[in-house]
Amino acid sequence: MSVSQSQSVAQSLLRNFTEITKLRLSVSVVFSSVAGYLLGTDSIDFYILFLLCVGGYCMVGASNVYNQIIEKDLDALMERTKNRPLPANHMTVRTAFILASLLTAVGVVVLYAINPVTAMFGAISIFMYVSLYTPLKTKTPLSVFVGAFPGAIPFMLGWVAATGEFGIEPGTLFMIQFFWQFPHFWAIGWFLFDDYKKAGFYMLPNGKRDKGTAIQVVLYTIWTVLVSLIPVLGITGKLYLTPLSGTLIGILGIGLLYYALRLYKEKTSKAAKQLMLASVSYITLLQIIYVADKFLR
Known part of the structure; x- marks a missing residue:
C-alpha cells in the first residue's frame, strides 16, 4: 500500500470515528463536564481533568454509536x-458495536479512576440514553423528557468528579441543564419536523408545530432562566453566584426568552x-460566566 493510500485510509477511519461518535456534540458535552469540575474543585488537578475529558468523550461517543446502530434504518x-x-455503508454494524463496547469499557474504567460515583453516573447516562430515550423517540413525545436526564448529567458530572459526592451543588447544575434541554430540543424538533416525520x-x-408547543417552549425557557439564577440567592452550598454575574445571566436569559417568544409569535422554522x-x-456563556465568577471574585 502506498503512502497516499495509507493516508487516505487513515483519514477515512478518522472521519468515520468523528462522525459516528458525533465529535462536535461530544466535545460540547465534555466542555460542560470541565465547567462543572472547575466549579467543584478547590485546586485544579490536571490529571483528573484529563481523565474526565477522556472518560467523558468515551461515554458520550459510546452512547452516540449505540444510538446509530439502533437507528441505522431510520x-x-x-436527509440529515x-x-x-x-x-451510508462506510462502517459495518459489527465494527460499530465493537467500537461502542470499547468506548463504554474505557469510559467506565477511566471515570472509575477518578472516583466510583463519577463512573456510576456515567454508566447511568449511557443506559438511559440507549435503552430508554432512543427506543422512545418513535413512540412518544415524552422521549425528550426521558432524554433530558442523561443529557443533564455532564454539567453535574464534573462537580462529582471534583468532590466524589452528590449534593445540592451538582443537583443545581443538573437542573439547569435539564430544563435547558426542552427549548433546545423542541427548537430542533420544530425546524427538522419534516425530516423527523420521515x-x-x-x-x-x-407532535405539532402549533401554539401549544410554542407555549411550552416559552414556559420551559422561563424555568431554565429562573433555575440558572438560584445560586445568586446563596442557598446552593458552595455553588454561589455574585449579583453581577447573576445580572449577566439574567441578560442572557432575556435574550433566550426573546427568541422563544419570537417562535411563539412567528411559528416558523427560521425562528x-x-x-x-x-x-x-446561552448554556455555553452561562458555564463560562459561572466559572469566571468563581475564579475572579
Whole structure:
C-alpha cells in the first residue's frame, strides 16, 4: 500500500470515528463536564481533568454509536442523517458495536479512576440514553423528557468528579441543564419536523408545530432562566453566584426568552433555528460566566 493510500485510509477511519461518535456534540458535552469540575474543585488537578475529558468523550461517543446502530434504518430515511457511516455503508454494524463496547469499557474504567460515583453516573447516562430515550423517540413525545436526564448529567458530572459526592451543588447544575434541554430540543424538533416525520420520530410535546408547543417552549425557557439564577440567592452550598454575574445571566436569559417568544409569535422554522442557536449560546456563556465568577471574585 502506498503512502497516499495509507493516508487516505487513515483519514477515512478518522472521519468515520468523528462522525459516528458525533465529535462536535461530544466535545460540547465534555466542555460542560470541565465547567462543572472547575466549579467543584478547590485546586485544579490536571490529571483528573484529563481523565474526565477522556472518560467523558468515551461515554458520550459510546452512547452516540449505540444510538446509530439502533437507528441505522431510520437514519437512512432522513436527509440529515442518511450519510452517516452506518446507513451510508462506510462502517459495518459489527465494527460499530465493537467500537461502542470499547468506548463504554474505557469510559467506565477511566471515570472509575477518578472516583466510583463519577463512573456510576456515567454508566447511568449511557443506559438511559440507549435503552430508554432512543427506543422512545418513535413512540412518544415524552422521549425528550426521558432524554433530558442523561443529557443533564455532564454539567453535574464534573462537580462529582471534583468532590466524589452528590449534593445540592451538582443537583443545581443538573437542573439547569435539564430544563435547558426542552427549548433546545423542541427548537430542533420544530425546524427538522419534516425530516423527523420521515423516520417517525416524535420530538415535539404534542407532535405539532402549533401554539401549544410554542407555549411550552416559552414556559420551559422561563424555568431554565429562573433555575440558572438560584445560586445568586446563596442557598446552593458552595455553588454561589455574585449579583453581577447573576445580572449577566439574567441578560442572557432575556435574550433566550426573546427568541422563544419570537417562535411563539412567528411559528416558523427560521425562528426555531434561531432559538436553537440562542440556546447553545446561552448554556455555553452561562458555564463560562459561572466559572469566571468563581475564579475572579
